[in-house]
Amino acid sequence: MRPKPLSTQARKRPKQARSQETVTAILQATARVLVDTGYEKASTNRIAEVAGVSIGTLYQYFPNKAALVAALVDLHVEQMRETFTGLLRDLGEAPLPRAVGVMIHAIVASHQVEPELHRVVIQQLPSVGGRERVEAFQAFCQAVVETWLSMNARRVRPRNHRLAAFVLVHSVDAIVHAAVLEGATFLKDEALEAEVAELVLRYLSPE
Amino acid sequence: MRPKPLSTQARKRPKQARSQETVTAILQATARVLVDTGYEKASTNRIAEVAGVSIGTLYQYFPNKAALVAALVDLHVEQMRETFTGLLRDLGEAPLPRAVGVMIHAIVASHQVEPELHRVVIQQLPSVGGRERVEAFQAFCQAVVETWLSMNARRVRPRNHRLAAFVLVHSVDAIVHAAVLEGATFLKDEALEAEVAELVLRYLSPE
Amino acid sequence: MRPKPLSTQARKRPKQARSQETVTAILQATARVLVDTGYEKASTNRIAEVAGVSIGTLYQYFPNKAALVAALVDLHVEQMRETFTGLLRDLGEAPLPRAVGVMIHAIVASHQVEPELHRVVIQQLPSVGGRERVEAFQAFCQAVVETWLSMNARRVRPRNHRLAAFVLVHSVDAIVHAAVLEGATFLKDEALEAEVAELVLRYLSPE
Amino acid sequence: MRPKPLSTQARKRPKQARSQETVTAILQATARVLVDTGYEKASTNRIAEVAGVSIGTLYQYFPNKAALVAALVDLHVEQMRETFTGLLRDLGEAPLPRAVGVMIHAIVASHQVEPELHRVVIQQLPSVGGRERVEAFQAFCQAVVETWLSMNARRVRPRNHRLAAFVLVHSVDAIVHAAVLEGATFLKDEALEAEVAELVLRYLSPE
DNA sequence: AATGAATGAGAGTTCATTCAT
DNA sequence: TATGAATGAACTCTCATTCAT
Structure with missing residues (x-):
């Protein structure tokens, strides 16, 4: 057998x-x-x-x-990842504010790929086969951010890059999530995106 | 049927x-x-x-x-709310850093009431009867924070208090969530709590 | 769990x-x-x-x-066992031909308890839960016969009682089975039962 | 449907x-x-x-x-039949003990053609297409034995040759079956084959 | 107030079989 | 002659819920 x-x-x-x-x-x-x-x-x-x-x-x-559901989630996460990384090219030497703006926008954009499906995936899927796949995407984002912090170590305040990446990715992610789930009244105007940028920039700024 | x-x-x-x-x-x-x-x-x-x-x-x-599940969630949320508000008494005129520290600690503490149950409630419950009750607690937290911001308007930078409350509560909440779910290696030492305080204080500081 | x-x-x-x-x-x-x-x-x-x-x-x-099927088979086997042992009381000191006749009759009778169900149980049941229960009954019969042979060792020819019991029980069983399954033309008159007695008696007779 | x-x-x-x-x-x-x-x-x-x-x-x-299954069973039964008849040539005038020994051996040998497949065929096959084909082989064996009894009528005790064939074939068959299924500890040494010969010879012997 | 036997719609899944390519 | 994608009836089994006792 x-x-x-x-x-x-x-x-x-x-x-x-x-x-x-x-x-x-x-x-x-x-x-x-x-x-x-x-x-x-x-x-x-x-x-x-x-x-x-x-x-x-x-x-x-x-x-x-x-x-079946796992395959669908894989597809969805893959699309998010592509959107995310696609927006991150040529970030290397950008000045801090621009870099932060781009990254935040990448996260926002990646959450707007089929947002209704995303809602279901995030909110309703049982652990097995669903959630961990999404968490893998978050881990990936964290890794990207941590790498970027290390590459820009002289220009940013936090010394523990892993901790900083943890804090940043979860913050931004949660805010974007919540905004998407609330029906996105906040998201449409760019007030929210700017406010998040403020949050992050102040967190990163030396001084 | x-x-x-x-x-x-x-x-x-x-x-x-x-x-x-x-x-x-x-x-x-x-x-x-x-x-x-x-x-x-x-x-x-x-x-x-x-x-x-x-x-x-x-x-x-x-x-x-x-x-049945709704009643359980109600109970749980009520306990979180009690823990949260219990820690917030006499916050009125405390200096900014202390006030922020207290609030963050209140959120952390309220998430540590029966954390395993909390995990199930957050991760697995279907919309009906479960999630919206938790969201109600978040809305309550936001209201508290928004009120506090208004009461301390002169000492904080953000002008749109609703937006700021939204940003802050979701940030802190998400970081705490994630830390709880990850098995809390971060949570035990106070590095994380301090880092979150940094994030919030810098966000709130005038200039 | x-x-x-x-x-x-x-x-x-x-x-x-x-x-x-x-x-x-x-x-x-x-x-x-x-x-x-x-x-x-x-x-x-x-x-x-x-x-x-x-x-x-x-x-x-x-x-x-x-x-479900196992429970049914258990019931059936239990009834066969009762019928079988019920007919075997007071066999102790009976003369050889009578003892053999009684035992053969007991086997025949135990196979005539709900013969249609017996047919299905024997012929169609998948290994799991069905067959081994019936085989347990056969093992039980063998044990009874072996014991009887040992208790009558002086009066019977075979020295290897286990082997003899194996040979006898399977022989008689198979003949009875076959007769039952064939629609019992043989069984009605007592020719068959007599013939089987002949087979067994000759096998057991000293010289 | x-x-x-x-x-x-x-x-x-x-x-x-x-x-x-x-x-x-x-x-x-x-x-x-x-x-x-x-x-x-x-x-x-x-x-x-x-x-x-x-x-x-x-x-x-x-x-x-x-x-499909029927074709497989046909093949298997055909091989058993060939093995069986192959070992029975020149049996005509052999003395009784030798003739019996040969026949028993033929039955044993025919059961040892692919014994694992045989087990499945015997134990698991549903009536349709499986079992009756095996029964046909048994009927064939009975016919052979009955014929042989008739041809040796003067040398054997039983007068009802059909009944005797029925008794003998089923006995031997069952014992061999059981031995094969039990994992053949009995079969390996020739004790069993000898014991079966004893059973049959005593049954056939005049007086 | 408490029991627990009974319900039955509907779930996930299998597998013998067909037929367009 | 060979392929294998497609079919769907039928299967075993679960579980939220009811109601007579």
Whole structure:
């Protein structure tokens, strides 16, 4: 007997074009159902129905519900990461205020990729297969910030870069989260983004 | 399907001592099962069993699962609120650094009331009956901070007190959350608390 | 979290009279469905339906299908055992031919307790939970015969009593089985029983 | 439900060499999967995979699962039959003890052709397509024995040859079965075979 | 006030089988 | 002749909830 496939791994890599479309359809349906009905009420049968495939087809590609959701979260996190890193190119020698502005904007932007899906992912997903993937993204952001702090050590006040990265990423993240979840009245004008910049700059400034 | 009861309110207010004990036992069992097995696997039958009470008895006091969880969350939030406000007495005329230190400590302390339960409440609870109650506590904190800012308007830099309260509460909250969830290596020494104080003080300082 | 109940153990011991009836009804329904449709097509839903209880009730008493069938087999084997031992009292000092006749008759009789159910149990049950229980009965019969041989060592030819018991019990058992399964044309007249007695007596006779 | 195909017959007789190999691969895979995972867990998809063939190809040669298993059982029974008859040549005028010894050995040997597969076939196969084929082999053995009894009528005691064949074949068969299934500790030394010969000879001996 | 047996919709998942390519 | 994506009925089992006692 073969070992049971690890619960959150995809079942097979589709080879034909048709299957690729099917997988895409299933993941899109998963996102939609998750957003519409929440995780609790999102059943695999419903997802298959929305995807326009039979339940059997769904299970050909995903061994269980957790794996299905995990795949979707992976996709989402990957998109956030791309958006984030894409906005961070050429940051090296920018002056402090500009650098901070860019980084904050990158975080904000990465949270605005499919914000409704993001809300569900953050708020409702059970630990297994969901949350840790998002936390991995946060860890990645922290690493980026910590690296940047080290590279600009002479220009910033904090000496413990890891601690500073921890403080900064969580602060900014939380504020952005909250703003996104509140329906974004704050986010639309740039007051919030500026205020966050103020927070960060003052925290980093030598003196 | 039978029509779903909509209420999240408790069914009856027990007046006799014995009933009160029963309710307490049920809520404690709910907390334990929630912590032990997570929300997904916490069934009402299991909770009744752990409480040493029949399932029928449980439903005499709580009309449905949501109400049960809601009552537990209410209790928890109430304890957080008490801890929080308890630490905030006589803050009126304290100098800025001390006032900030006290407030930060109050937030930290309120998060350390039954931290395991807190983790479950924050991470796993479905919207209904759980999250909005926690958010209500955050809103309360924000109101407190906003009030304090207004009362100390001359001594602090930000002019938009609502925005500042939003920024501060979410920042501090998120950092504390994260620290609690990470197993609290940071929290034990006071480095983190000091760093957060730095963040807030610099944000508030005029010029 | 409690350890998962071993797969073939019953779930709870019913305390009220009503539940005892329910359990009986479920087991009877299991027997009927097993006989009517065979093991493969016997679904738990069908069994519950025939028993006149809901599927949930069935699962209150039996944690899974295997446990349900196992309980039924236990009951059946117990009845066979009672029939068998009931016919064996006062065998002690009977002359050889009479003793052999009685034992053979006991085996035949024990196979005629609900022969249709017996057929299903023997022919169709998957290893888990079914077969080994029947094999335990065979082992029991072997032990009885071996004991009897030892107690009558002077009167019988074979010296290796364990081997002799093995040979005898399997022979008689198989012949009876086959006769039962073939629709019992042989069994009705006593020719077969006499012939088996011949086989055994000749095997046991000293010289 | 689509109408279920009723046939147990193979779909087409492969004529080309390649097809023949494919069929062989499928049947070998069936045997392996049956032995490894048991009948319950043996799925046609799994068999096709093990055979290194697509599920579609499997269904080109076998109209359904029953036919597939039936073909395998046919093969197995055919091999048993060949082994059996192969050892029975030139039995005609052999003295009684030798003849009996040869026949018993033939039965034992025929049960040792792929004993693991035999176990599965005997223990696990559902009636349809499996069991009756094995019973056909038993009937064949009975016919052989009955014929031999008739041809040696003067030398043997029993007058009802059909009944005697029934008794003998089932006895020997059962003992051999049981020995094979028990892991064959008895079978290895020849004590068992000798004891069975004793049983049979005494049963057949005139007076 | 307390019990616990009973309910049953609906969940996740499997697998024999088909058919367009 | 071979492929493998797609199908969907049917399965086992859970759990929030009710109600007669």
